[in-house]
Amino acid sequence: MLTVLLIEDEVLFAKSVAKRLQREGYATEISGSIIKAKASLGKLLPDVLLLDVRLPDGSGLDLLRDIRAKEGSQWRELPVIVMTAYGELDDAVNAMKLGATDYLKKPVDLDELTLTLAKVLQHKEVHQKLDYSQIRESQAADTVKMIGDSPNMAAIRQQLSQIAKLVTASVDTPPVVLLTGETGTGKDVAARFYHQLGSWNNKPFVHVDCSSLPKDLIEAELFGYERGAFTNAHQAKAGLIEVAEGGTLFLDEVGELPFELQAKLLNVLERRVVRRLGSTKEYSVKAHFVVATNRNLAQMVELGTFRSDLYFRLNILELELPALQDRRGDIELLVEHFVTKLARRYGLALPELHADAIEALKRYSWPGNIRELQHVLERAVMLCQQGIIFVEDLLLKKPAELQAIPTMNSAINIETMKLDDVEKYLIEHALNRTAGNVSRAARELGLTRMAMRYRMDKYLL
Numbered sequence: 042m043l044t045v046l047l048i049e050d051e052v053l054f055a056k057s058v059a060k061r062l063q064r065e066g067y068a069t070e071i072s073g074s075i076i077k078a079k080a081s082l083g084k085l086l087p088d089v090l091l092l093d094v095r096l097p098d099g100s101g102l103d104l105l106r107d108i109r110a111k112e113g114s115q116w117r118e119l120p121v122i123v124m125t126a127y128g129e130l131d132d133a134v135n136a137m138k139l140g141a142t143d144y145l146k147k148p149v150d151l152d153e154l155t156l157t158l159a160k161v162l163q164h165k166e167v168h169q170k171l172d173y174s175q176i177r178e179s180q181a182a183d184t185v186k187m188i189g190d191s192p193n194m195a196a197i198r199q200q201l202s203q204i205a206k207l208v209t210a211s212v213d214t215p216p217v218v219l220l221t222g223e224t225g226t227g228k229d230v231a232a233r234f235y236h237q238l239g240s241w242n243n244k245p246f247v248h249v250d251c252s253s254l255p256k257d258l259i260e261a262e263l264f265g266y267e268r269g270a271f272t273n274a275h276q277a278k279a280g281l282i283e284v285a286e287g288g289t290l291f292l293d294e295v296g297e298l299p300f301e302l303q304a305k306l307l308n309v310l311e312r313r314v315v316r317r318l319g320s321t322k323e324y325s326v327k328a329h330f331v332v333a334t335n336r337n338l339a340q341m342v343e344l345g346t347f348r349s350d351l352y353f354r355l356n357i358l359e360l361e362l363p364a365l366q367d368r369r370g371d372i373e374l375l376v377e378h379f380v381t382k383l384a385r386r387y388g389l390a391l392p393e394l395h396a397d398a399i400e401a402l403k404r405y406s407w408p409g410n411i412r413e414l415q416h417v418l419e420r421a422v423m424l425c426q427q428g429i430i431f432v433e434d435l436l437l438k439k440p441a442e443l444q445a446i447p448t449m450n451s452a453i454n455i456e457t458m459k460l461d462d463v464e465k466y467l468i469e470h471a472l473n474r475t476a477g478n479v480s481r482a483a484r485e486l487g488l489t490r491m492a493m494r495y496r497m498d499k500y501l502l
Contacts, residue, residue: 043066043067043068043088043089043162044067044068044069044070044085044086044087044088045062045067045068045069045070045087045088045089045090045091045158046070046072046078046081046082046085046087046089046090046091047059047062047069047070047071047072047091048072048073048074048075048078048090048091048092048093048096048101048104049071049072049073049091049093049124050073050074050093050095050096050097051093052073054149055071055073056071057151058091058149058151058154059071061151061154061155062155062158065155065158067158070085070087073096073097074096074097074098075096075098075099075101075103075104076098078104079104082108082116087119088120088162089119089120089121089122089142089158089161089162090108090119090120090121090122091122091124091154091158092104092105092121092122092123092124092141093123093124094123094124094125094126094129094132094136095126101123102123102132102135102136102139105121105123105136105139105140105141106139108121108140109139109140120142120161120162120164121140121141121142122141122142122143122144122145122157122158122161123136123141123143123144123145124144124145124146124147124149125144125145125146125147126146126147133146142161142164143157143160143161145157160276163276185230185233185234185237186230186234186378187227187230187231187234188371188374188375188378189368189370189371189374189375190370190371190374191363191368191370191371193363193367193368194363194368194371197231197360197362197363198234200360201218201231201234201235201238201360202238204216204218204235204358205235205238205239205240206238208239208329209240214313215329215330216357216358217310217330217331217332217354217355217357217358218232218235218330218331218332218358218360219332219333219334219355219356219357219358219359219360220232220331220332220333220334220359220360220361220362221333221334221335221338221359221360221361221362222335222361222362222363222364223335223362223364223410224335224409224410224412224477224478224480224481225365225409225410225411225412225413225478226362226363226364226365226410226411227362227410227411228293228333228335228362229248229291229293229333231360231362232246232248232289232291232293232331232333233246233291235289235331236288236289236291236329236331239289239329241287241288241289241329244285244286244287244288244289245284245285245286245287245288245289246285246288246289246291247281247284247285247288247289247290247291247328248291248293249262249263249281249290249291249292249293250293250294251292251293251294251295251296251297251298252293252294252297252480252490253490253491253494255489255491256299256489259298259299259302260302260305260318261274261278261280261318262280262281263280263281263282263302263306264280264282264305264315264316264317264318265277265278265279265280265282265283265315265317265318266278266280266317266318266319266320267317267318267319267320268319269319270317270318270319270320271318271319274318274319277317279317280315280317282309282315282326282328283315283324283326285328286326286327286328287327287328288328288329289328289329289330289331290328290329290330290331291331291332291333292306292330292331292332292333293332293333294333294334294335294336294480295332295333295334295355296334296335296336296338296341296347297480297490300346300347300348303347303348303351304348304351306351307348307350307351307354309326310330310351310354310355311354313325313326313327314326332355335478335480335481338352338355338356339352364407364410365407365410365411365414366406366407369403372402372403372414373399373403375411375414376394376399376402376414376418379414379415379418379419380392380394380418380422380430383418383419383422383423384422387422387423389422389423390428391428392421392422392425392428392429392430393428393429393430394429394430395429395430395431395432397431397432398421398430398431398432398434398435401432401435401437402414402417402435402437405437409477409478412477413477417435417436417437420434420436421434421435421436461500464496464500465500465502467486468482468486468493468496468497468500468502469500469502471483471485471486472497472502479493479494479497
Protein backbone atom coordinates (compact mmCIF):
# COMPACT_ATOMS: atom_id res chain seq x y z
CA MET A 42 0.00 0.00 0.00
CA LEU A 43 1.31 3.46 -0.96
CA THR A 44 1.85 5.91 1.91
CA VAL A 45 1.06 9.63 1.87
CA LEU A 46 2.49 11.97 4.51
CA LEU A 47 0.04 14.87 4.88
CA ILE A 48 1.50 17.98 6.55
CA GLU A 49 -1.50 20.14 7.41
CA ASP A 50 -2.56 21.98 10.59
CA GLU A 51 -6.28 22.38 9.76
CA VAL A 52 -7.62 19.33 11.58
CA LEU A 53 -11.01 18.99 9.85
CA PHE A 54 -9.52 19.37 6.39
CA ALA A 55 -6.70 16.93 7.21
CA LYS A 56 -9.19 14.32 8.43
CA SER A 57 -11.37 14.67 5.32
CA VAL A 58 -8.32 14.29 3.07
CA ALA A 59 -7.12 11.25 5.03
CA LYS A 60 -10.55 9.64 4.86
CA ARG A 61 -10.76 10.15 1.08
CA LEU A 62 -7.24 8.85 0.49
CA GLN A 63 -7.90 5.76 2.59
CA ARG A 64 -10.96 5.03 0.41
CA GLU A 65 -8.67 5.31 -2.62
CA GLY A 66 -6.32 2.73 -1.11
CA TYR A 67 -3.58 4.94 0.35
CA ALA A 68 -2.19 4.75 3.88
CA THR A 69 -2.14 8.29 5.32
CA GLU A 70 -0.05 9.81 8.11
CA ILE A 71 -0.91 13.34 9.35
CA SER A 72 1.58 15.84 10.80
CA GLY A 73 0.33 19.25 11.96
CA SER A 74 3.68 21.08 12.05
CA ILE A 75 7.17 21.13 10.55
CA ILE A 76 8.69 19.62 13.71
CA LYS A 77 6.24 16.69 13.66
CA ALA A 78 6.78 16.29 9.91
CA LYS A 79 10.54 15.95 10.38
CA ALA A 80 9.93 13.37 13.10
CA SER A 81 7.61 11.45 10.78
CA LEU A 82 10.15 11.57 7.96
CA GLY A 83 12.70 10.12 10.36
CA LYS A 84 10.64 6.97 10.90
CA LEU A 85 8.41 6.73 7.78
CA LEU A 86 9.14 5.90 4.17
CA PRO A 87 6.28 7.80 2.46
CA ASP A 88 5.77 7.55 -1.28
CA VAL A 89 4.63 11.16 -1.60
CA LEU A 90 4.47 14.31 0.56
CA LEU A 91 1.34 16.48 0.63
CA LEU A 92 2.57 19.80 2.04
CA ASP A 93 0.72 22.92 3.18
CA VAL A 94 2.64 26.19 2.88
CA ARG A 95 1.20 27.94 5.95
CA LEU A 96 2.11 25.97 9.11
CA PRO A 97 2.12 27.08 12.77
CA ASP A 98 5.90 26.80 13.22
CA GLY A 99 7.04 28.14 9.83
CA SER A 100 6.67 27.89 6.07
CA GLY A 101 6.27 24.58 4.34
CA LEU A 102 8.61 25.95 1.68
CA ASP A 103 11.44 25.91 4.23
CA LEU A 104 10.84 22.20 4.80
CA LEU A 105 10.78 21.64 1.04
CA ARG A 106 14.07 23.56 0.72
CA ASP A 107 15.67 21.38 3.42
CA ILE A 108 14.50 18.15 1.77
CA ARG A 109 15.83 19.12 -1.64
CA ALA A 110 19.11 20.58 -0.34
CA LYS A 111 20.48 17.49 1.44
CA GLU A 112 22.98 15.85 -0.89
CA GLY A 113 22.52 12.10 -0.99
CA SER A 114 19.38 12.23 1.16
CA GLN A 115 16.83 9.48 0.56
CA TRP A 116 14.14 12.20 0.55
CA ARG A 117 15.74 14.34 -2.16
CA GLU A 118 13.73 12.63 -4.92
CA LEU A 119 10.55 12.34 -2.84
CA PRO A 120 7.53 13.65 -4.82
CA VAL A 121 6.08 16.72 -3.07
CA ILE A 122 2.66 18.23 -3.83
CA VAL A 123 2.35 21.72 -2.33
CA MET A 124 -1.00 23.22 -1.26
CA THR A 125 -1.23 27.02 -1.47
CA ALA A 126 -4.00 29.42 -0.52
CA TYR A 127 -6.08 30.78 -3.38
CA GLY A 128 -4.49 33.92 -4.88
CA GLU A 129 -1.00 33.28 -3.46
CA LEU A 130 0.60 32.58 -6.81
CA ASP A 131 4.08 33.52 -5.56
CA ASP A 132 4.06 30.56 -3.16
CA ALA A 133 3.24 28.16 -5.98
CA VAL A 134 5.99 29.62 -8.20
CA ASN A 135 8.56 29.45 -5.39
CA ALA A 136 7.50 25.89 -4.57
CA MET A 137 8.09 24.75 -8.16
CA LYS A 138 11.50 26.51 -8.18
CA LEU A 139 12.44 24.63 -5.01
CA GLY A 140 11.59 21.31 -6.63
CA ALA A 141 7.93 20.68 -5.86
CA THR A 142 6.44 18.05 -8.15
CA ASP A 143 3.05 19.77 -8.44
CA TYR A 144 0.80 22.19 -6.57
CA LEU A 145 -2.87 22.56 -5.67
CA LYS A 146 -4.87 25.68 -4.79
CA LYS A 147 -6.87 25.83 -1.57
CA PRO A 148 -9.65 25.11 -0.96
CA VAL A 149 -8.60 21.80 -2.43
CA ASP A 150 -11.06 19.76 -4.46
CA LEU A 151 -10.67 16.15 -3.27
CA ASP A 152 -11.33 14.71 -6.74
CA GLU A 153 -8.58 16.92 -8.17
CA LEU A 154 -6.32 15.89 -5.29
CA THR A 155 -6.70 12.16 -5.99
CA LEU A 156 -6.14 12.67 -9.73
CA THR A 157 -3.01 14.75 -9.09
CA LEU A 158 -1.72 12.18 -6.62
CA ALA A 159 -2.25 9.33 -9.09
CA LYS A 160 -0.48 11.29 -11.84
CA VAL A 161 2.51 12.11 -9.62
CA LEU A 162 2.90 8.52 -8.43
CA GLN A 163 2.61 7.17 -11.98
CA HIS A 164 5.31 9.61 -13.09
CA LYS A 165 7.52 8.45 -10.20
CA GLU A 166 7.02 4.79 -11.14
CA VAL A 167 7.92 5.41 -14.80
CA HIS A 168 11.10 7.24 -13.83
CA GLN A 169 12.09 4.49 -11.41
CA LYS A 170 11.64 1.90 -14.17
CA LEU A 171 13.65 3.97 -16.65
CA ASP A 172 16.42 4.59 -14.12
CA TYR A 173 16.58 0.89 -13.33
CA SER A 174 16.52 0.01 -17.02
CA GLN A 175 19.39 2.40 -17.79
CA ILE A 176 21.48 1.08 -14.91
CA ARG A 177 20.77 -2.52 -15.87
CA GLU A 178 21.55 -1.94 -19.54
CA SER A 179 24.69 0.03 -18.66
CA GLN A 180 25.92 -2.83 -16.49
CA ALA A 181 25.09 -5.36 -19.20
CA ALA A 182 26.95 -3.32 -21.82
CA ASP A 183 30.08 -3.22 -19.65
CA THR A 184 30.35 -7.02 -19.76
CA VAL A 185 29.54 -7.68 -23.42
CA LYS A 186 32.15 -9.73 -25.28
CA MET A 187 32.15 -11.01 -28.83
CA ILE A 188 34.12 -14.22 -28.37
CA GLY A 189 36.03 -15.78 -31.23
CA ASP A 190 39.36 -15.61 -33.07
CA SER A 191 38.08 -16.93 -36.41
CA PRO A 192 38.61 -14.60 -39.40
CA ASN A 193 34.88 -13.95 -39.91
CA MET A 194 34.35 -12.97 -36.25
CA ALA A 195 37.46 -10.79 -36.25
CA ALA A 196 36.09 -9.03 -39.36
CA ILE A 197 32.71 -8.39 -37.67
CA ARG A 198 34.41 -6.88 -34.60
CA GLN A 199 36.64 -4.71 -36.76
CA GLN A 200 33.70 -3.44 -38.82
CA LEU A 201 31.62 -2.60 -35.74
CA SER A 202 34.59 -0.82 -34.19
CA GLN A 203 35.22 1.20 -37.36
CA ILE A 204 31.57 2.27 -37.62
CA ALA A 205 31.45 3.25 -33.94
CA LYS A 206 34.57 5.41 -34.31
CA LEU A 207 33.14 7.23 -37.32
CA VAL A 208 29.77 7.80 -35.70
CA THR A 209 30.09 10.20 -32.79
CA ALA A 210 27.41 11.40 -30.41
CA SER A 211 27.29 14.73 -32.26
CA VAL A 212 26.19 13.22 -35.57
CA ASP A 213 22.57 14.20 -36.22
CA THR A 214 21.68 11.22 -38.41
CA PRO A 215 23.94 8.24 -37.57
CA PRO A 216 23.66 5.36 -40.06
CA VAL A 217 21.47 2.33 -39.44
CA VAL A 218 23.37 -0.92 -38.81
CA LEU A 219 21.67 -4.07 -40.14
CA LEU A 220 22.65 -7.37 -38.50
CA THR A 221 21.65 -10.54 -40.33
CA GLY A 222 22.26 -14.21 -39.73
CA GLU A 223 20.59 -17.36 -38.48
CA THR A 224 18.79 -17.55 -35.16
CA GLY A 225 21.17 -17.92 -32.24
CA THR A 226 24.25 -16.45 -33.92
CA GLY A 227 24.53 -13.59 -31.41
CA LYS A 228 22.95 -10.59 -33.14
CA ASP A 229 21.81 -9.16 -29.80
CA VAL A 230 25.36 -9.46 -28.44
CA ALA A 231 26.71 -7.69 -31.53
CA ALA A 232 24.20 -4.85 -31.03
CA ARG A 233 25.23 -4.39 -27.40
CA PHE A 234 28.90 -4.60 -28.36
CA TYR A 235 28.38 -1.80 -30.90
CA HIS A 236 26.59 0.30 -28.27
CA GLN A 237 29.45 -0.33 -25.85
CA LEU A 238 32.03 0.83 -28.40
CA GLY A 239 30.22 4.11 -29.12
CA SER A 240 30.76 7.44 -27.38
CA TRP A 241 27.04 7.24 -26.46
CA ASN A 242 27.47 4.08 -24.30
CA ASN A 243 26.34 5.93 -21.15
CA LYS A 244 22.92 6.46 -22.75
CA PRO A 245 20.04 3.95 -22.82
CA PHE A 246 20.18 0.70 -24.76
CA VAL A 247 16.58 -0.23 -25.62
CA HIS A 248 15.95 -3.74 -26.97
CA VAL A 249 12.65 -4.16 -28.85
CA ASP A 250 11.67 -7.66 -30.01
CA CYS A 251 9.27 -6.92 -32.87
CA SER A 252 8.10 -10.53 -32.96
CA SER A 253 6.96 -10.61 -29.33
CA LEU A 254 4.91 -7.40 -29.26
CA PRO A 255 1.19 -7.93 -30.04
CA LYS A 256 0.22 -6.40 -33.37
CA ASP A 257 -2.47 -4.23 -31.79
CA LEU A 258 0.01 -2.74 -29.29
CA ILE A 259 3.29 -2.48 -31.18
CA GLU A 260 2.51 0.94 -32.69
CA ALA A 261 1.70 2.45 -29.29
CA GLU A 262 4.77 0.82 -27.70
CA LEU A 263 7.16 2.01 -30.39
CA PHE A 264 5.82 5.47 -31.14
CA GLY A 265 4.02 6.38 -27.91
CA TYR A 266 0.64 8.06 -27.56
CA GLU A 267 -1.14 11.10 -26.18
CA ARG A 268 -3.86 11.06 -23.57
CA GLY A 269 -7.18 10.04 -25.12
CA ALA A 270 -5.59 8.62 -28.28
CA PHE A 271 -7.54 5.39 -27.74
CA THR A 272 -9.57 3.63 -25.07
CA ASN A 273 -7.73 3.41 -21.73
CA ALA A 274 -5.07 5.95 -22.83
CA HIS A 275 -5.54 7.90 -19.61
CA GLN A 276 -2.07 9.44 -19.65
CA ALA A 277 0.39 10.37 -22.38
CA LYS A 278 3.26 7.94 -22.79
CA ALA A 279 6.58 8.21 -24.60
CA GLY A 280 7.30 5.37 -27.02
CA LEU A 281 10.38 3.17 -26.93
CA ILE A 282 11.92 5.19 -29.78
CA GLU A 283 11.80 8.30 -27.58
CA VAL A 284 13.07 6.39 -24.54
CA ALA A 285 16.21 5.48 -26.52
CA GLU A 286 17.02 9.17 -27.10
CA GLY A 287 20.78 9.67 -27.36
CA GLY A 288 21.45 5.94 -26.98
CA THR A 289 20.80 2.84 -29.08
CA LEU A 290 17.47 1.42 -30.22
CA PHE A 291 17.84 -2.25 -31.14
CA LEU A 292 14.95 -3.47 -33.29
CA ASP A 293 15.26 -7.24 -33.18
CA GLU A 294 13.38 -9.38 -35.72
CA VAL A 295 12.50 -6.32 -37.81
CA GLY A 296 11.17 -8.67 -40.50
CA GLU A 297 8.20 -9.35 -38.20
CA LEU A 298 7.15 -5.68 -38.13
CA PRO A 299 3.60 -5.35 -39.53
CA PHE A 300 3.57 -4.07 -43.10
CA GLU A 301 1.42 -1.04 -42.21
CA LEU A 302 4.01 0.14 -39.65
CA GLN A 303 7.00 -0.22 -41.95
CA ALA A 304 6.26 3.12 -43.65
CA LYS A 305 6.08 4.82 -40.25
CA LEU A 306 9.46 3.36 -39.26
CA LEU A 307 10.91 4.49 -42.60
CA ASN A 308 9.72 8.03 -41.87
CA VAL A 309 11.50 7.94 -38.49
CA LEU A 310 14.74 6.74 -40.08
CA GLU A 311 14.58 9.27 -42.92
CA ARG A 312 13.49 12.40 -41.01
CA ARG A 313 14.62 11.46 -37.50
CA VAL A 314 11.33 12.56 -35.96
CA VAL A 315 8.57 10.60 -34.26
CA ARG A 316 4.90 11.49 -33.82
CA ARG A 317 2.88 9.88 -31.06
CA LEU A 318 -0.54 8.40 -31.65
CA GLY A 319 -3.19 11.08 -31.32
CA SER A 320 -0.71 13.95 -31.65
CA THR A 321 0.18 16.50 -34.32
CA LYS A 322 3.48 17.35 -32.66
CA GLU A 323 6.73 15.77 -33.86
CA TYR A 324 9.60 14.92 -31.50
CA SER A 325 13.18 14.82 -32.75
CA VAL A 326 14.98 11.47 -32.49
CA LYS A 327 18.74 11.23 -32.01
CA ALA A 328 18.99 7.54 -31.25
CA HIS A 329 21.42 5.15 -32.96
CA PHE A 330 19.43 2.46 -34.77
CA VAL A 331 20.53 -1.17 -34.99
CA VAL A 332 18.13 -3.63 -36.62
CA ALA A 333 18.40 -7.39 -36.87
CA THR A 334 16.64 -10.21 -38.65
CA ASN A 335 17.07 -13.91 -39.39
CA ARG A 336 14.81 -13.61 -42.43
CA ASN A 337 15.75 -12.91 -46.04
CA LEU A 338 14.47 -9.35 -46.45
CA ALA A 339 15.22 -9.26 -50.19
CA GLN A 340 13.04 -12.33 -50.66
CA MET A 341 10.31 -10.77 -48.52
CA VAL A 342 10.41 -7.69 -50.78
CA GLU A 343 9.84 -9.94 -53.81
CA LEU A 344 6.91 -11.59 -52.04
CA GLY A 345 5.43 -8.20 -51.15
CA THR A 346 5.62 -8.71 -47.37
CA PHE A 347 8.37 -6.14 -46.75
CA ARG A 348 8.58 -2.63 -48.16
CA SER A 349 11.31 -2.18 -50.75
CA ASP A 350 12.01 1.43 -49.72
CA LEU A 351 12.52 0.40 -46.09
CA TYR A 352 14.74 -2.51 -47.18
CA PHE A 353 16.99 -0.21 -49.22
CA ARG A 354 17.15 2.20 -46.27
CA LEU A 355 18.24 -0.60 -43.94
CA ASN A 356 20.58 -2.33 -46.36
CA ILE A 357 23.38 0.28 -46.27
CA LEU A 358 25.56 -1.22 -43.54
CA GLU A 359 24.74 -4.94 -43.44
CA LEU A 360 26.85 -7.25 -41.30
CA GLU A 361 26.09 -10.97 -41.46
CA LEU A 362 26.94 -12.96 -38.37
CA PRO A 363 28.32 -16.40 -39.27
CA ALA A 364 26.67 -19.65 -38.24
CA LEU A 365 28.55 -21.59 -35.57
CA GLN A 366 29.38 -24.40 -37.99
CA ASP A 367 31.23 -21.80 -40.11
CA ARG A 368 33.46 -20.81 -37.17
CA ARG A 369 34.20 -24.15 -35.55
CA GLY A 370 37.60 -22.88 -34.43
CA ASP A 371 35.80 -20.68 -31.89
CA ILE A 372 33.90 -23.52 -30.22
CA GLU A 373 36.54 -24.20 -27.54
CA LEU A 374 36.67 -20.51 -26.59
CA LEU A 375 32.88 -20.33 -26.40
CA VAL A 376 32.72 -23.53 -24.33
CA GLU A 377 35.28 -22.17 -21.86
CA HIS A 378 33.36 -18.88 -21.58
CA PHE A 379 29.94 -20.49 -21.04
CA VAL A 380 31.12 -23.23 -18.65
CA THR A 381 32.90 -20.64 -16.47
CA LYS A 382 29.90 -18.33 -16.51
CA LEU A 383 27.40 -21.12 -15.74
CA ALA A 384 29.47 -22.63 -12.92
CA ARG A 385 29.69 -19.18 -11.32
CA ARG A 386 25.94 -18.63 -11.75
CA TYR A 387 25.02 -21.87 -9.96
CA GLY A 388 27.80 -21.69 -7.34
CA LEU A 389 29.52 -24.84 -8.63
CA ALA A 390 33.17 -25.76 -8.94
CA LEU A 391 34.44 -25.29 -12.48
CA PRO A 392 33.88 -28.65 -14.22
CA GLU A 393 36.37 -30.25 -16.56
CA LEU A 394 35.41 -31.36 -20.07
CA HIS A 395 36.54 -34.80 -21.16
CA ALA A 396 38.52 -34.79 -24.42
CA ASP A 397 35.81 -36.86 -26.13
CA ALA A 398 33.18 -34.31 -25.09
CA ILE A 399 35.18 -31.48 -26.63
CA GLU A 400 35.57 -33.42 -29.86
CA ALA A 401 31.83 -34.17 -29.94
CA LEU A 402 31.08 -30.46 -29.53
CA LYS A 403 33.41 -29.63 -32.41
CA ARG A 404 31.85 -32.23 -34.72
CA TYR A 405 28.22 -31.39 -33.99
CA SER A 406 26.32 -29.40 -36.66
CA TRP A 407 24.76 -26.82 -34.26
CA PRO A 408 21.51 -26.00 -36.08
CA GLY A 409 20.59 -23.70 -33.16
CA ASN A 410 24.03 -22.02 -33.22
CA ILE A 411 25.48 -20.35 -30.10
CA ARG A 412 22.16 -20.35 -28.27
CA GLU A 413 21.92 -24.13 -28.62
CA LEU A 414 25.54 -24.51 -27.46
CA GLN A 415 24.79 -22.47 -24.34
CA HIS A 416 21.70 -24.54 -23.52
CA VAL A 417 23.57 -27.83 -24.03
CA LEU A 418 26.36 -26.70 -21.72
CA GLU A 419 23.95 -25.38 -19.09
CA ARG A 420 22.29 -28.76 -18.80
CA ALA A 421 25.68 -30.52 -18.71
CA VAL A 422 27.13 -28.23 -16.03
CA MET A 423 24.10 -28.78 -13.78
CA LEU A 424 23.89 -32.56 -14.20
CA CYS A 425 27.50 -33.75 -14.61
CA GLN A 426 28.97 -36.03 -11.92
CA GLN A 427 32.29 -35.63 -10.06
CA GLY A 428 33.03 -32.37 -11.84
CA ILE A 429 33.64 -33.94 -15.28
CA ILE A 430 31.48 -33.44 -18.37
CA PHE A 431 31.39 -36.56 -20.54
CA VAL A 432 29.88 -36.99 -23.99
CA GLU A 433 26.81 -38.59 -22.41
CA ASP A 434 26.17 -35.43 -20.37
CA LEU A 435 25.84 -33.33 -23.52
CA LEU A 436 22.81 -35.24 -24.86
CA LEU A 437 23.58 -34.11 -28.41
CA LYS A 438 21.11 -35.18 -31.07
CA LYS A 439 22.43 -37.40 -33.81
CA PRO A 440 21.99 -36.17 -37.40
CA ALA A 441 19.38 -38.88 -38.02
CA GLU A 442 17.32 -37.58 -35.10
CA LEU A 443 17.33 -34.10 -36.58
CA GLN A 444 16.24 -35.25 -40.02
CA ALA A 445 13.95 -38.23 -39.43
CA ILE A 446 10.76 -36.48 -38.43
CA PRO A 447 7.84 -38.83 -38.95
CA THR A 448 4.90 -37.69 -40.99
CA MET A 449 1.44 -37.46 -39.52
CA ASN A 450 0.23 -40.55 -41.40
CA SER A 451 3.17 -42.83 -40.63
CA ALA A 452 3.88 -41.81 -37.03
CA ILE A 453 0.46 -41.60 -35.43
CA ASN A 454 -3.10 -42.63 -35.85
CA ILE A 455 -5.03 -39.36 -35.91
CA GLU A 456 -8.35 -41.14 -35.38
CA THR A 457 -7.32 -42.15 -31.86
CA MET A 458 -6.03 -38.71 -30.88
CA LYS A 459 -7.72 -35.81 -29.14
CA LEU A 460 -7.46 -32.25 -30.46
CA ASP A 461 -4.89 -31.26 -27.81
CA ASP A 462 -2.72 -34.27 -28.75
CA VAL A 463 -2.70 -33.25 -32.41
CA GLU A 464 -1.91 -29.63 -31.59
CA LYS A 465 0.97 -30.64 -29.30
CA TYR A 466 2.30 -33.00 -31.98
CA LEU A 467 2.29 -30.27 -34.63
CA ILE A 468 4.01 -27.79 -32.36
CA GLU A 469 6.69 -30.27 -31.26
CA HIS A 470 7.59 -31.18 -34.80
CA ALA A 471 7.52 -27.60 -36.05
CA LEU A 472 10.05 -26.79 -33.33
CA ASN A 473 12.15 -29.80 -34.32
CA ARG A 474 12.12 -28.79 -37.99
CA THR A 475 13.26 -25.25 -37.14
CA ALA A 476 15.83 -26.32 -34.51
CA GLY A 477 13.90 -24.55 -31.78
CA ASN A 478 13.34 -21.30 -33.70
CA VAL A 479 10.02 -20.18 -32.19
CA SER A 480 9.37 -17.39 -34.71
CA ARG A 481 9.95 -19.64 -37.72
CA ALA A 482 7.90 -22.49 -36.24
CA ALA A 483 5.04 -20.07 -35.54
CA ARG A 484 5.11 -18.84 -39.15
CA GLU A 485 5.02 -22.40 -40.47
CA LEU A 486 1.94 -23.11 -38.34
CA GLY A 487 0.24 -19.82 -39.21
CA LEU A 488 0.42 -18.54 -35.61
CA THR A 489 1.69 -15.34 -34.05
CA ARG A 490 4.75 -15.67 -31.83
CA MET A 491 2.61 -14.85 -28.78
CA ALA A 492 0.08 -17.57 -29.67
CA MET A 493 2.96 -20.01 -30.19
CA ARG A 494 4.44 -19.15 -26.79
CA TYR A 495 1.04 -19.63 -25.15
CA ARG A 496 0.72 -23.13 -26.60
CA MET A 497 4.32 -24.04 -25.69
CA ASP A 498 3.59 -23.06 -22.08
CA LYS A 499 0.30 -24.94 -22.21
CA TYR A 500 2.02 -28.19 -23.27
CA LEU A 501 5.23 -27.56 -21.24
CA LEU A 502 7.38 -27.53 -24.36
